[in-house]
Amino acid sequence: MDNFLTGREKQIVRSGDTSQKIQCAKPSLAGSVSQRACVFCGSRVVLYPISDALHVIHGPIGCAAYTWDIRGALSSGPELHRNSFSTDLHEKEVVFGGETKLYESLSELIDRYKPKAAFVYSTCLVGVIGDDMEAVCRRVSKEKQLTIIPVQSPGYSGTKKDGYKVACEALATLVGTSDREIPKISINILGDFNIAGELWLLQEYYRKMGIYINATITGDGRVDDIRNAHKAGLNVVQCSGSMMYLAKIMKEKYGQPFMKVSYFGVEDMSDALYGVAKFFKEKELMENASLLIKEEFARIMPVIRMYKEKLQGKKAAIYVGGSFKAISLIKALRLIGVQTVVVGSQTGTPEDYALIQELCDEGTIIVDDSNPIELSQFVKEKKADIFIGGVKERPIAYKLGLGFCDHNHERKEGLAGYEGMLNFAKEIYATAMSPVWQFTR
Amino acid sequence: MLLRHTNDTIIEREALTINPAKTCQPVGAMYAALGIHGCLPHSHGSQGCCSYHRSALTRHYKEPVMAATSSFTEGTSVFGGQANLLQAVETIFTVYNPDIIAVHTTCLSETIGDDVNQILQKARDDNYVPEGKFLIHCNTPSYVGSHVTGYANMVTAMVKYFSGKSVTKKNQVNIIAGWCEPSDMREIKNITSIMGIKTILFPDTSDVLDAPLTGHHEFYPKGGVTVPDLVSTGDSRYTIGLGPFCSEDAAVLLENKCKVPFDILNLPIGLEATDKFVMALSKAARVHVPDEITEQRGRLVDMIADMHQYFYGKRVAIFGDPDTVIPLTEFLLSLDMKPVYIVSGTPGNKFGTAMSALLSEKVPEAKFKNGERADMFLLHQWIKQEPVDLIIGNSYGKYIARDENIPLIRVGFPILDRVGHSHFPITGYVGGMNLVVKMLNAILDKEDRECREEKVELTM
Ligand code: SF4
Numbered sequence: 001m002d003n004f005l006t007g008r009e010k011q012i013v014r015s016g017d018t019s020q021k022i023q024c025a026k027p028s029l030a031g032s033v034s035q036r037a038c039v040f041c042g043s044r045v046v047l048y049p050i051s052d053a054l055h056v057i058h059g060p061i062g063c064a065a066y067t068w069d070i071r072g073a074l075s076s077g078p079e080l081h082r083n084s085f086s087t088d089l090h091e092k093e094v095v096f097g098g099e100t101k102l103y104e105s106l107s108e109l110i111d112r113y114k115p116k117a118a119f120v121y122s123t124c125l126v127g128v129i130g131d132d133m134e135a136v137c138r139r140v141s142k143e144k145q146l147t148i149i150p151v152q153s154p155g156y157s158g159t160k161k162d163g164y165k166v167a168c169e170a171l172a173t174l175v176g177t178s179d180r181e182i183p184k185i186s187i188n189i190l191g192d193f194n195i196a197g198e199l200w201l202l203q204e205y206y207r208k209m210g211i212y213i214n215a216t217i218t219g220d221g222r223v224d225d226i227r228n229a230h231k232a233g234l235n236v237v238q239c240s241g242s243m244m245y246l247a248k249i250m251k252e253k254y255g256q257p258f259m260k261v262s263y264f265g266v267e268d269m270s271d272a273l274y275g276v277a278k279f280f281k282e283k284e285l286m287e288n289a290s291l292l293i294k295e296e297f298a299r300i301m302p303v304i305r306m307y308k309e310k311l312q313g314k315k316a317a318i319y320v321g322g323s324f325k326a327i328s329l330i331k332a333l334r335l336i337g338v339q340t341v342v343v344g345s346q347t348g349t350p351e352d353y354a355l356i357q358e359l360c361d362e363g364t365i366i367v368d369d370s371n372p373i374e375l376s377q378f379v380k381e382k383k384a385d386i387f388i389g390g391v392k393e394r395p396i397a398y399k400l401g402l403g404f405c406d407h408n409h410e411r412k413e414g415l416a417g418y419e420g421m422l423n424f425a426k427e428i429y430a431t432a433m434s435p436v437w438q439f440t441r
Numbered sequence: 442m443l444l445r446h447t448n449d450t451i452i453e454r455e456a457l458t459i460n461p462a463k464t465c466q467p468v469g470a471m472y473a474a475l476g477i478h479g480c481l482p483h484s485h486g487s488q489g490c491c492s493y494h495r496s497a498l499t500r501h502y503k504e505p506v507m508a509a510t511s512s513f514t515e516g517t518s519v520f521g522g523q524a525n526l527l528q529a530v531e532t533i534f535t536v537y538n539p540d541i542i543a544v545h546t547t548c549l550s551e552t553i554g555d556d557v558n559q560i561l562q563k564a565r566d567d568n569y570v571p572e573g574k575f576l577i578h579c580n581t582p583s584y585v586g587s588h589v590t591g592y593a594n595m596v597t598a599m600v601k602y603f604s605g606k607s608v609t610k611k612n613q614v615n616i617i618a619g620w621c622e623p624s625d626m627r628e629i630k631n632i633t634s635i636m637g638i639k640t641i642l643f644p645d646t647s648d649v650l651d652a653p654l655t656g657h658h659e660f661y662p663k664g665g666v667t668v669p670d671l672v673s674t675g676d677s678r679y680t681i682g683l684g685p686f687c688s689e690d691a692a693v694l695l696e697n698k699c700k701v702p703f704d705i706l707n708l709p710i711g712l713e714a715t716d717k718f719v720m721a722l723s724k725a726a727r728v729h730v731p732d733e734i735t736e737q738r739g740r741l742v743d744m745i746a747d748m749h750q751y752f753y754g755k756r757v758a759i760f761g762d763p764d765t766v767i768p769l770t771e772f773l774l775s776l777d778m779k780p781v782y783i784v785s786g787t788p789g790n791k792f793g794t795a796m797s798a799l800l801s802e803k804v805p806e807a808k809f810k811n812g813e814r815a816d817m818f819l820l821h822q823w824i825k826q827e828p829v830d831l832i833i834g835n836s837y838g839k840y841i842a843r844d845e846n847i848p849l850i851r852v853g854f855p856i857l858d859r860v861g862h863s864h865f866p867i868t869g870y871v872g873g874m875n876l877v878v879k880m881l882n883a884i885l886d887k888e889d890r891e892c893r894e895e896k897v898e899l900t901m
C-alpha cells in the first residue's frame with residue numbers, strides 16, 4: 001500500500017525544492033479517500049452563525065442532519081441558527097419536484113419563528129431534480145414580506161471553497177439594504193465565526209482601542225447589522241479562504257477598503273491591531289493598540305516561555321481546511337518551540353502554498369487534498385509528535401501514537417488572540433506530553 | 442438554551458422536519474460494510490456525502506473510518522457516474538488494495554439514474570477487478586427510509602453476492618446482526634461461544650471499530666466477517682436475524698437463495714429479548730443452555746430484584762432506531778418502568794405494531810410515532826406537556842435533557858460526546874446489567890443531588 005495516488009504527485013512538494021510548484025484547486029480523484037467536503041458544507045458553515053436568520057436546507061434529510069449544530073458558533077442573542085430545518089425530500093418529490101414542499105416548509109417556519117431573514121440552501125439532489133428554488137423564494141418573500149435568500153450550493157458543483165464563494169454572494173445581496181449612520185472609525189469583522197466565543201475576545205480588543213464594531217460576519221451575526229455593513233470604514237477580513245470574496249465585492253460596489261489579517265498567534269494578532277490602527281490614521285488608536293499589546297505580552301509571554309522550554313524540539317504535522325490558516329499555525333507553533341514538518345490543506349491557494357514553502361524549514365512536506373494513507377506515511381517519515389487537524393484525522397493520529405489538537409470547528413477552546421495563544425500552547429503541551437504515549441510503544 | 446423555541450402546543454406540521462431523529466441511508470451502508478473483513482466502503486456520489494458519513498462514524502466510534510468516493514462533479518451530474526466509478530475501482534484496488542469494495546449510492550447517483558449493478562459488471566468484464574477480489578453494491582437512496590434502511594440494504598447485499606450452497610450442510614448457525622455496537626456484536630459472539638455453537642455473525646464490526654492503540658494505523662483492522670464465512674452462510678443449518686428492520690430482508694433472501702430457514706427476533710436487549718435469543722440458539726443448534734448462561738441470567742434478575750423499587754413507575758422517553766427501541770421498551774416494561782414517549786425517525790409499520798402490542802395494556806397513555814416528523818422537536822413537545830424521569834437516546838437528547846433537567850443515558854447512534862458504547866454492551870444478560878446500572882446511576886445521582894436534605898439516604 002505504499003503506492004501514492006498516481007496523478008497526485010504534483011499536489012505534493014517539499015520545501016527547499018524550488019523546481020516544483022504545487023498544484024491545487026484540483027477536483028479529487030475518483031476513488032480517493034479524500035478528506036474534503038462539499039459546496040453545501042462550505043456555504044452552510046459560513047452562513048449558519050447568523051443567529052436571527054432561518055436556515056432551511058432544501059434536500060434529503062442527511063445533508064441537514066450532518067450539519068446540525070456541528071460547529072460551535074456562539075450567539076449572544078437568538079439561537080435560531082442552531083436548529084436544523086430540512087425539507088426532508090422523499091421519493092415523491094424526487095419524481096414530481098420539491099417546490100411545493102419547500103413552499104410549505106418555508107411558510108410554516110416563517111410564521112412560527114418570525115426570523116429576520118431566511119437562507120435556503122440547495123443540495124445536490126435539488127440541483128438535479130431542477131426545482132426552481134429562486135422562484136419559490138421570491139414567492140414566499142412577497143407573501144411574507146421577508147428577505148429570503150436562495151443559496152445555490154449543490155455539493156457536486158465544487159469543493160467547500162466554492163461554497164464559501166456562494167455564501168459570500170448570498171451575503172452580498174443583503175449588504176447595502178439599510179442605511180443607519182454609524183461612527184467613522186468603525187469596522188466590520190469578516191471571517192470569524194465565534195467558535196468558543198473567539199469573536200467576543202476580538203471585539204473587546206477593538207473596542208478597547210476605540211473602534212466601533214459594526215457588523216460581525218458571520219460569527220454572532222445579525223441580519224440587520226449585515227444589511228448595514230457597507231457603512232463601516234473598513235472590512236477586517238480573517239481567514240482569507242472564506243470571506244475574501246465578500247470583501248472584494250464590497251470594495252467594488254461601495255469602495256469600501258479591506259484588510260487581510262489573522263488573529264491566530266501573537267505576532268499575527270498584534271499585526272492585525274496595529275494594521276487597523278494605522279489604517280484610521282489616528283494617533284490615539286495607535287497608542288491604545290500599543291498599550292493593549294504591551295499589556296497582553298507582559299501577561300502571556302512568561303507562560304509561553306515556560307511552554308516553549310518544555311516543547312522545544314517537538315515536531316508537528318498540520319492538515320487543515322484552508323492553507324491560510326496553516327500559515328498562522330506554523331508561526332504560532334514556532335513561538336512555542338515546535339517545528340512544523342508536514343503542512344497540508346483540503347483546499348489551498350497557490351499564493352499561500354508559496355508562502356508556506358518560504359516559511360518552512362527545508363524538507364518540510366507540503367501537500368494539497370491529502371488522504372489518510374499519505375498523511376500517515378508523511379507523519380511517520382517526518383517523525384511528528386503532534387498532529388493538528390480536524391475530526392477525521394484525530395483518531396488516525398491517536399492510532400499512530402501522536403498527540404492531537406483540533407483546529408477545526410469542533411473545538412470548545414478559543415484559539416484566537418492572546419488568550420487563544422495561551423489556550424493553544426496549553427493544548428499542545430497537554431497532548432504532546434501526555435503520559436499515555438509512553439504506553440503505546 | 443438551544444431549544445428555547447420549543448413550546449408545548451403541538452401544531453400539525455405539514456412539510457417540515459425539525460431536528461431530525463435519523464440520518465440518511467449511506468451511513469448505515471457504510472457501517473455495515475465495515476463489518477466485512479478487508480472491505481473499503483465506497484460512496485458513489487459527491488464527496489460531501491462521503492465526508493459527512495465518515496465524520497459521523499468517526500465521531501461516534503472515535504476510530505479512523507475509511508471510505509472512498511466517486512467525487513462527482515458538475516459534469517458527472519449531467520453525463521452520469523460510470524466513468525467516475527470505473528476510475529474509482531481502478532484507483533482503489535491499486536492504491537488502497539482492499540479485498541472487497543462495497544459500493545453504495547447516494548441521493549445524487551440515484552436521481553441521475555446510474556445503474557451501479559451494470560457499471561460494476563462492466564468493471565468486472567473489463568478486468569478492473571484483480572483475482573480474488575470482489576465488488577459488491579447496494580442502492581441507498583436517502584429519500585427513502587433512513588440510515589437503518591441503508592444498513593439493511595448492505596447486509597442484504599452480502600447475502601446476494603456471497604451466500605452459496607454447496608452439497609454438504611454445515612453444523613453452524615447464521616446470526617445477522619441488526620445495527621448495534623461492536624461491543625454488542627462481541628457479546629453476541631460471547632454468548633454463542635459459551636453455548637458452544639459455531640456461528641457466523643454478519644456483519645461484525647468488533648475488532649474493526651474498537652481497535653486497540655498499537656502505534657500503527659491498520660487500514661483494514663483484524664475484525665470483520667470474512668468472505669469464505671459469508672459464502673458458507675448458505676450451508677448453515679439455520680439463520681437468526683436480530684432486529685427485523687435490519688435483518689429480515691437478508692434472512693428472507695438467504696432462505697430463498699439457499700433454503701436456510703430463519704427466525705427473526707429482536708436484538709437481545711433486556712431480559713426477555715435475551716431469553717428468546719438464547720432459546721432460539723439452543724433450538725437452532727440443538728444444544729442445551731449451559732449453566733454459565735443461566736447464571737448470567739440469574740445475576741441480572743438478582744440485580745433487578747435488589748433495586749426494583751427504584752424503577753417502579755419511572756416515566757421514560759426513548760428515541761432511536763426501531764430495532765433498538767423496541768426491545769428496550771420491552772425491557773423497561775419488565776423493570777416496571779413506564780416508557781411513555783417513544784420516537785423513531787425510521788419509517789415502517791412494524792414499529793407501530795410492535796409498540797401497540799407492548800404498550801396498549803401496560804401503559805395505555807404512552808405516545809409513540811415513527812417516520813416522517815417523528816423528530817426531536819415532537820419528543821420535546823411531549824416532554825414539555827408532561828415531564829419524564831429519564832431520557833434514553835443518542836447525544837442529540839442532551840439539549841432536551843439540559844433544558845428540562847432530566848437525566849439522559851446515551852444509547853443508539855450517534856453518540857458524539859461520551860465513550861463506552863463501543864466497549865460495554867447493552868445486549869445479552871451482561872448488557873442488561875450495564876443498562877440497569879446506567880439507568881440507576883442516572884436517576885439516583887439526580888435524586889441524591891436534588892432531593893430535600895431529610896430525604897438523602899446513604900444506603901439504597
Ligand atoms: S445527498 Fe443524500 S446521501 Fe448525501 S448526505 Fe444528503 S441525504 Fe445523505
Ligand code: SF4
Pocket residue numbers: 038039040041059063122123124125153154155156487488489490491493548549
Ligand atoms: S448531497 Fe451534495 S450537498 Fe448534500 S452532502 Fe452530499 S455532496 Fe453535499
